[in-house]
Amino acid sequence: MLQVLGRTHRACNGLSRRQLLEAGGAGLLGLSLPRLLAAEATQPPRAARAKSVIFLFLFGGPSQLETFDMKPDAPEKIRGPFRPIASRTPELRISEHLPRCAALSDKFAVIKTMSHGYNDHSGGGHYIQTGHRWHLPIGGGFNVTPNDWPSMGSVVKWMSLQEGAGEGSGDLPPYVVVPNSLGRLQEYKVQLRRPGETAGWLGRAADPLNTRIDKRDAKDNPYFRDCTDDELQFEIQGLQPREGITLDRLDRRRSLLEQFDAQRRLNEKYRNVESFNQFREQAMSLVASEKTRRAFDLQSESPALRDSYGRNLFGQSTLVARRLVEAGVRFVTVHYDAVDGYSWDSHRSSQHLKAHLIPGLDLALSGLLTDLEQRGLLDETLVVAMGEMGRTPQANAKWGRGHWSTLFPAVFAGAGVPGGLVYGETDKDAAYAVSHVVSPEDLAATIYRALGIDHTARIRDLQGRPHEIVADGTPIAALVG
Secondary structure, rough: OOOOOOOOOOOOOOOOHHHHHHHHOOHHHHHHOOOOOOOOOOOOOOOOOOOOEEEEHHHOOOOOOOOOOOOOOOOHHOOEEEEEEOOOOOOOOEEEEOHHHHHOOHHEEEEEEEOOOOHHHHHHHHHHHOOOOEEEOOOOOOOOOOOOOOOOHHHHHHHHHHHHOOOOOOOOOOOEEOOOOOOOOOOOOOOOOOOOOOOOOOOHOOOOOEEEEEEEOOOOOOOOOOOOOOOOEEEEEOOOOOOOHHHHHHOOHHHHHHHHHOOOHHHHOOOOOOHHHHHHHHHHHHHHHHHHHHHOOHHHOOHHHHHHHOHHHHHHHHHHHHHHHHHOOOOOEEOOOOOOOOOOOOOOHHHHHHHHHHHHHHHHHHHHHHHHHHHHOOOHEEEEEOOOOOOOOOOOOOOOOOOOOOOOEEEOOOOOOOOOEEOOOOOOOOOEEOOOOOHHHHHHHHHHOOOOOOOOEEEEOOOOOOOEEEOOOOOHHHOOO
């Protein structure tokens, strides 16, 4: 089976995904539908402090009290089973299960006072990744909709398209999501694709390039175990070939594509039939691209470096993110998904926090920051690690905690962010912010500022209506000036 290790180009001419399906049939190149692809980004604006962003999204909501805002002096029913340890940031009370991060806390800043009122995973994930409250009410849905706001990565990709970037300039897209679309591995009564990472009303051309990695069975959690190299192939979602298809066979099948021209009776729908041929060639290039294949080839890294990230799915996906930004990708989102239905959504107990979740974050985040610095990339790469909510101050009998979007932490590093900074103060129970409340709008405005993007600029939806990227946010000056 051919393992696809992707690519993208410029293509934004009004063709919808449905039209492409109609025009190309369901088996283009023996593959499923190639996504609408975008070009590699040009250099960011002069004011940019970051060329790229790596967004580590810890879906489910890490507990502030078990990670970066411990309260050892709080009553026993609140403070939790873990203890703080010393770090290079005197005022940071960091978990004993984050020793590697503690040893380099002078490389990152912690926002302790993230807060919003959408106390729900899907809507909270949309809010954090877009800077806009989801249009559905709490409990009103789980999956993406065409009316979602575009993610920060999609805005970056859209701007690259408007700049005409990528025409003949390379193989990699501006925006990639690894290891899967959020929700894909979750066991639920319906197939999930959680909102927040897509382009929404901005159009599918600005969607991310998603990779795909399967789990072994319904009960498997590849975030909680080491993964083999055979598993870590990072196929491009939507471009999985049929069994037995190899690159040389794909090349020979080019002639078969011409048969679609005879089958298509839809040409009158398109003003420019040549554009369909461009999509077809882009799909072929995506399959065969050597540059993109190299970016996803983890086996070219030393075993010691791979170990430093952790051999689980999150750690190795984070290493892929470093390889992608090194190759020129501007925005990479790495999901730590709730494959078991809980994970960071730690209602049941603190057992998985101690055994898998916090140690996995410790390895991946510390490994990433160290690796970026050693390669001279930390000064131009903004790293953000956070979830969509926190956890209730009062725990249950097994030290599980409920949803608490009122207060939760975020970690920022790189791109000129001052290390050793703790931003915002919280009350004695880590329940509420005492100072410097940070909203998702502020978060998005801060990330856009780092990228040199005016968050008040207007972008147009597919109907040509203008929208401010983030209307109400204020960049955090202490982080990005």
